[in-house]
Amino acid sequence: MKATPIFDIKPVHGEGPLWCPIQKTFYCVDLIKGSYFKVDWMTGTSQEFNVGQELGVIGLCENGKTVVGVRDGFGFYDETTNRLELVADSPELDVPERRMNDGAIDPKGRFFAGTMEYDGTNDTGNLYRLDADHSVHHLESDIFITNGMGWSPDGKTYYMIDTNRNVLYGYDYDIETGNISNRRNHIKWPKNEFPDGMTVDSEGGFWVAIWDGYKVSHFSAEGQWIEDIAVPVRHVTSCCFGGEDLKTLLITTSRINLSEKEQKENPLAGRCFVVETDTVGQVEPRFKG
Template sequence: MTDVVVARRCVVGEGPLWSVRDGLLYWLDIPEQRLRWLDPATGATEGRSLPDVVGSIGLRATGGLVAATRNGFAALQPATGELSYLHDPEPDRPEHYFNDGKVDPAGRFWAGTLNDGPPTATGTLWRLDADHGCHPMRRGVICPNGLGWSPDARTMYFTDSRRYTIFAFDFDAESGRIGNARVFASVTPPADPDGLCVDSEGCVYSAQWGGAQVVRYDPAGRVVGTIPVPTRLATSVALGGPDLRTLFITTASIGLDAAQLAADPAAGTVLAVTVDTPGVPEPMFAG
């Protein structure tokens, strides 16, 4: 059973990220341009306003966070909310913005862009290296979402929500190359696969926007469990806590009027449930 661990609502809560280094859960309220964090040991929460729309974050080895923003990749200092821009790979595409992203096992940060308007296959999945060079890794993306890697770093998962599909790729950790794209799992509308994380057994947890659930897939893409969510718009997931066995679930309240919010008290909150299999520590961006 899921519990509400942060009751203060987000419009679109996204990008949950557990930091072993800090003992904190970070997440975003994207439309509100706000970074938030929770100390589960005390229940205390804090937040900072951000000067740009941030779609995703990752840990940074030199301290703070790395972020994918409306205007490219940036370093983010949680204490102040300050952004220092590193690289904008699409300066000629002002209609594009970054969405979900994650750090790979070798310390590179991956994030995808999408069109700010009617869904079109014009987005790109980008890889930001430690030297701040950017590389387009997959084009023709409609809505880039959940990313993750298998514990052996040989498989990468990538979600295109508007294709209702989680893809798997062969992954070369040394070079950062991907290949052999294939369908890992398909989701039936009106649910969309959104953010994901991978546990230490190699199973994939996928938040299902519109589906009021989180689905767990085994490494072959078979459904091996579902976690009901007490609100329709689950956005993303992260394994954390002291033993990495707490599944944190972010949610959204966007589009709900006062009566709907009153009837859906979990909308926009952060939820948590204890699971049997722990996660793995999130890698840190090396740049």
């Protein structure tokens, strides 16, 4: 399977892909620039919204706003007023060496996101949960790069990637409280493979973007490798399912930190890609706060 380019947008550091089945729109983040794109599926026309800070991840809210994980923590962005409002007790406001990275919304409408040092060299990252009442809860510590998150279709297991530990963790998940426990390795990669963002499909399988790997790797619910999807870009960052039947895999990439020679070797770096699959994804829940 080979992915092909889609849309005209070209983020510097594409991340956080998201599909809205109601509006038939695709979203993705331009992390360092602090923007996100909103693309109409039928026409390909796009809008860009700049939130004013490094932007790791976005989610859609039931009230029409966008919940975000930014440099300073959790917040809400209003596309009608172009304003970012930070949650009062956002974590790590006074920690300049760290920023929010990846995240996801759980089946009950809670927003998970984690932090990392800008260069990811130390395991000082943390995982947080933002509840509907805007309270913030600390869930996990000692993470290098908090990345790809998702839940099993039955909601009983939470998954999270730590890129620089080359691992996808599984946790027992309490759907009523939003708490995690009993961490274990679910998929482990060799030291030279760096899992980045991912999505969990309706069968519980994993589709994992491999940074520096020119591919998205597909695994079964049990963590067994099934296949690789070739992407003609070195830095593959994340993916999500979208399209009319939720069988279209949408992939983001990055052109950050590429030398002039590497940019020539990766002319499509930063573009979004697409591949049709026989697998149905899961609809991303909306934040209830």
